[in-house]
Amino acid sequence: MPLTLSTEHLEVVLEAVNDAAAAAPAAAADRPVRSDALDALGVAPSYLAACGFDGAVGATSLLPSPGGAVDGAVPIAVGLGSERLTAADVRKAAASLWRSASKVDSLVSTLPTAAAADLGADGALSAVVEGMLLASYRFDEYKGEPAEADPLKRIVLAVPEGTDTAAALDRAAAVAGGIALARDLVNQPAGALTAAGLAAAAVEAVDAARASSNPKAGSASAEVWDRDRLVTERCGGLLGVNAGSTEPPALVRLRWQPTAEPRAAIQLVGKGITFDTGGLNLKSFEGMEWMKIDMGGAAAVIGAMSAVIRLAPDVAVTGICCCTDNQPGPTATKPGDVLHIRNGTTVEVLNTDAEGRLVLADGLSLAVEEAPDLVIDLATLTGACMVALGEKYAGLMGNDEAAIERAQAAGRAAGELLWHLPLPPEYREQLDSPIADLRNIGKNRYGGALHAGLFLSEFVGDTPWLHLDIAGPVRTDADAGEASKGATGFGVRTLVELICGW
Template identity: 50%
Template sequence: MDIELVESHEEAASRAGVLGLVAGPGLAWQGGADGYVASLGAGFERALERVGFKGDAGQSYSFDTGSESPHTVVALGVGEDPGSDTLRRAAGILGRKASKEASVAMTLAVEGQAAPLVEGFLLSQYSYDRFRSKPEPARTDSLLLVGAGERSDCEAGAVVADAVSWARDLVNTPARDKAPLEIQRRVAEMAERSGLRLETHDVPDLEEGGFGGLLGVAAGSDRDPCLVELWYEPEGAETFVALVGKGITFDSGGLSIKPAQAMATMKTDMSGAAAVVGAMQAIARLRLPVKVLGLAPLTDNMPGSRATKPGDVLTTRNGKTIEVLNTDAEGRLILADALAYAVEHGPDLMVDLATLTGACKVALGDTIAGVMGNDDSLIDRIEKAGEQAGERVWRLPLPEEYRRQLDTPMADMKNIGGRWGGALTAALLLQEFVGDVPWAHLDIAGPARWTRNEHYQSKGGSGFGVRTLVELVADLAEQGSGTTE
């Protein structure tokens, strides 16, 4: 999409089929739009009064001007002192309303906030229609932003939106079309375009490297697992971050098989891996001066004849052993290997993302991720990054006394705890594999799959985590790692 900054609403109105006007409380029109609003006449003011539009955040109203250009004005409420996500959502509402228009314009409501507007608009027009016989993609090919802004901010917003859409595409792809090695192929293409270094680990490598968790989960599948390793290594980087994403390409539950209804969305159980790879793409394209390692362990979890059985013991990358009592608690097994491998490279901090537990979704619902970890400063940073990115996270505790729920006489630990606090005991298992590295775990079981179409979100894979990770790395680039008190 062509994105252009223009100086006046009159110019935008002469070129765009739809013009979005941004208002705060009391119909305080933003970005110098008062003159253009006045030109619309009393009919526009009466229409807004009739529908109760007051400029509150989330409000919108479409008005037919009766003239040739533009034929529609969309009033968008952002409330008082709007933050990035309020603007992102307003742009998303406009993007949905104007998806059939070739050229759309919008007021730059807040100086320096072009990036979230571009993100919201582009993300709202996303659709996954690969398998539809009559796809109906958005038709907008030109976005005009009215007011003072920076071209670099517009480009940054487009880069992030593109990365989120890449992740959404991967998550939404049916499981039969995204075997681990097929995902590896797609990542290789992306890495070449983005200037990332890719290393891949196939079954012989995994066997030689002692990745017993990943191989144990993969044992029941007829599709080979792999570990994708991406590197972004800019010159002069002072901070080194490792990102790890759970990549279960389809989760049947293994021999602890899921009921049919619970399997319906399990093509999306690799959302953590998709988020990490998408974030790596954006970080490289934005040229953020931070060294980043991205790891995506990829496998199916299937009940084949050689599947890991309840009671089996797996030896992981760092030598610790896990008794598998429920094969449907498999994500923590592949993350254990990947986290242990990441530690060997000596990062300053680590973050993992995973659709890990239904317990976290029970606790926080379907739009908020849980965040846990061993470093208060890092968790604070992730909370702030999520707020800026429009991806809500909520801190959960890691009670030391809950660790005993993982005790077993058969091994160093078992892969499930008791009935309660499942999100916490899962994270406590992961903590066994991070050593002394500052680490945070995001359980994205809820927000990885969006259940409805609204503002800039579309039903299906959400790409949750891409924007938070990019925002986190950008913050580290600006301020340094600072992860210890």
């Protein structure tokens, strides 16, 4: 029975073929490019070399139809490299295959079979489907004439005997759906996605995930704190950043609670600045151009919570999103003002463009009150992190070595690049204020990403905590692997790997 896999961006029919011979008409379409496969492809190595095809992971090349091809099928060679395959390799290869085949109406692929030896049958199928789904992503909501849909409507995947097809497809759909949701939110224009709109999208995502999950596995819920509730709850950081805006702020708390005794309790905190002008410390045009992405941390938390609810791990997870824009209105927080954070800490605001750490301070204070096993915050926090690490790496900081190792392992499994940065105690004096407990920026322009991490560490105490500065990889300027130009959904897969693999 064919399985219909649907997301907002793609609807295809996938048939898991438990015998690779059943896919014989196009079995050569995407075998790994290794020397022992060239004869089976019926292609001389010199032909591949002449095509500039080196077999690198994700490389593709159209090949002459071998003898016996049926219905004019055109084989596609897909490179899998020469090393042991990772899930990231297979997603990249599957995405390349999807793009190469996107102008035909059906595809038969043996890629899951080729990858099964390294990833296991279920893992290989899940990686292939996830890569294809994410490569198909489009954001054309505001196009007068949206691009024509790819004609590819039917995919037949050959998998080894015993593959748990349903579980593999469910996982791929959950993770790809969470990443696509995060991409959608970050790609939205700021004028269309206010703080209230972001909060509503989070609630809607939980409702949709809950409707498609097993109710016996656990329960999911969402609550939104409006301005009055934020005042009552003493969230002075979020209120202070919102002071110049005509749009009300919101704090969203999303929960997954398993029915079984949870193995751990994890709190996620996301920066949700729907547009950052810099406040009264106004950004330049160049600095403001892409500031609709400044809620990428909250988008990753929402996407991850959507996936977690669908996957139903026996880990209790709470997602907190601190949502507002940062505007230079007449009532805006001024340089030199002092804000009172939820945990009682006072902060002298010396740069209103260092606002993300102020809203996260409230979110982190709230998160640690429940004594979780781990708190993780995600934020497009500093340009300084991009200066240090470029656009592909996220900065990883934390106060717990075991948690850092967990995050690094999850990032490797997710194929998301993380680089561990220090929290040097020698720099803590940079945050000393003569009139408050802290200042929100360092006293010089060096080490800005580290100063921000040290600032956040003041609000978690001894609770194990990780900080991911995703300012660089939150978006890409070109299609790359399973990523499409625009928002990447970075962080969703790492969070899911860390939580489900706890």
